[in-house]
Amino acid sequence: xxxxxxxxxxxxxxxxxxxxxxxxxxxxxxxxxxxxxxxxxxxxxxxxxxxxxxxxxxxxxxxxxxxxxxxxxxxxxxxxxxxxxxxxxxxxxxxxxxxxxxxxxxxxxxxxxxxxxxxxxxxxxxxxxxxxxxxxxxxxxxxxxxxxxxxxxxxxxxxxxxxxxxxxxxxxxxxxxxxxxxxxxxxxxxxxxxxxxxxxxxxxxxxxxxxxxxxx
Ligand code: MD6
Ligand code: FE
Numbered sequence: 001x002x003x004x005x006x007x008x009x010x011x012x013x014x015x016x017x018x019x020x021x022x023x024x025x026x027x028x029x030x031x032x033x034x035x036x037x038x039x040x041x042x043x044x045x046x047x048x049x050x051x052x053x054x055x056x057x058x059x060x061x062x063x064x065x066x067x068x069x070x071x072x073x074x075x076x077x078x079x080x081x082x083x084x085x086x087x088x089x090x091x092x093x094x095x096x097x098x099x100x101x102x103x104x105x106x107x108x109x110x111x112x113x114x115x116x117x118x119x120x121x122x123x124x125x126x127x128x129x130x131x132x133x134x135x136x137x138x139x140x141x142x143x144x145x146x147x148x149x150x151x152x153x154x155x156x157x158x159x160x161x162x163x164x165x166x167x168x169x170x171x172x173x174x175x176x177x178x179x180x181x182x183x184x185x186x187x188x189x190x191x192x193x194x195x196x197x198x199x200x201x202x203x204x205x206x207x208x209x210x211x212x213x214x215x216x
Contacts, residue, residue, distance in 0.1 A: 018159055018171065021145075021183030023110045029149045030176030032102055033202065036151065039096045040122060040208060043067045046093045047085050049124045055079065061129040062192075068095040068119040070215050072138065079138050081119060081215040095120050103147040103212035110180035112145040117212035125155065125207040127197035133164060133189045136213070144214035145182025151175055151210075152203030156193035164189050173209075175200065 016024040029036060049063035052074045066072060070081040071092040085092050099120060107115035123131070136146060150173040157179070160168040166189065173179065181188075195207055 016171075018169070018179070019185045019188065021185030022159070022179065022181045022188065024171060024173075025106055025109060025178040025180065026174075027176045028106055028109070028178040029102060029151070032098065033151060033176055035098055036102070036149070036210075037202060037208075039099060040151075040210075043093045043096075043122065046090075047071075047088065049122075050087060061125075062131055063124040063126075063129075065092075065122045065124075066120060067093045067099070067122065068117065068215075070119045072119060072121045072213075072215070081138060099210070099212070102149070106147045106149075106178045106180050107145055107182075110145070110182075112180065112182050115145060115147065115212075115214070117144075117147070117214055119213045119215040121211045121213070123209040123211070125153070125192070125195045125209070127153075127205055128194050130194040131192040133158060133160065133168070133191040135187050135189055136211075137187060139213050139215045141214055142186045143182075145180055145186065147212040148179040148181065149210040149212075150177045150179075151208045152200045153195060153198050153205065153207040155195055155207050155209075158191045158193060160189040162187055162189070175202070 014026050047065045049065050051059050051063050055078050070083050073082050103117050154174040157171045157173045158168040160166045
């Protein structure tokens with residue numbers, strides 16, 4: 001949590017290591033929140049948030065859209081990166097330079113130079129929405145990190161090990177927090193606990209998460 005008291009920050013450290021290869025940069029995106037939210041609104045006007053169907057036939061509780069040259073999609077046939085939004089038949093909106101630059105800067109801050117994301121998955125959580133424990137392994141090159149930006153209501157992020165059965169740790173991700181994730185942590189299991197209800201000054205009863213990836 002970040003609070004200001006007489007000009008002194010009484011939050012925890014700005015950089016919190018989660019594991020070798022994974023670091024939480026608290027508040028890293030905060031200075032850009034207004035522009036980020038405007039960019040997300042423009043993307044969602046072209047490619048609206050939708051709750052996709054998993055290969056197992058379940059509707060996800062999280063609503064998703066994408067920007068970039070490819071987007072992550074799931075349907076009955078499986079998970080994939082696709083240059084086309086299946087709902088519109090059009091290409092996904094381009095990744096705004098501001099988003100790409102923020103992701104590159106965060107990656108570089110975490111020790112991953114020259115990150116060049118080609119996909120940005122945008123997740124929208126309402127109270128109760130969750131993301132089950134999973135690995136991000138649909139990307140061709142797992143040598144590149146993932147950069148994750150949290151906006152709106154705080155969430156509990158679950159972070160485990162390379163096996164599904166490994167014990168998970170819990171981290172609170174608040175508005176403006178960025179997690180960079182690569183190297184030995186790249187295939188760690190992780191998820192998001194059901195979103196607690198609340199009211200965020202900018203986003204109301206929602207949390208938005210951006211994950212930037214090098215998919216192809
Ligand atoms: C979320 N994030 O925070 C879901 N994956 O809403 C992820 O699944 C994720 O935050 C890989 C790396 C960082 C992440
Ligand atoms: Fe993930």
